[in-house]
Amino acid sequence: MLASELDLVIGPxxxxxxxxxxxxxxEGIKGRASQNPELVRLESAYMRYIVLDELLEHYQGVV
Known part of the structure; x- marks a missing residue:
């Protein structure tokens, strides 16, 4: 397992x-974002939620 860093810069x-x-x-991020493209386009906080949720799900699978 390799540790890596993920930085997120979020604006309006x-x-x-x-x-x-x-x-x-x-691919999980893209799939979930495509399910509700209007919300992703209008609200960056929702996209942040998707990224962090997919990150945690990935780590759960690794552990």
Whole structure:
């Protein structure tokens, strides 16, 4: 297992992620974001929730 860092920069209408390695759970993020694209587009907090929830779900699977 490799430890890595994920930084998130959040603004009113955007979310920027900064990471050195590809996210192994990016497909889960894309899938969940596509389920409600209007909410993701209008509210960056919802997108942050999706990213953090997928991150925790990934770590649960690893542990």
């Amino acid at each position: 209408n955007y979310l920027l992620s900064i990471h050195h390695r590809p996210l192994p759970f990016v």
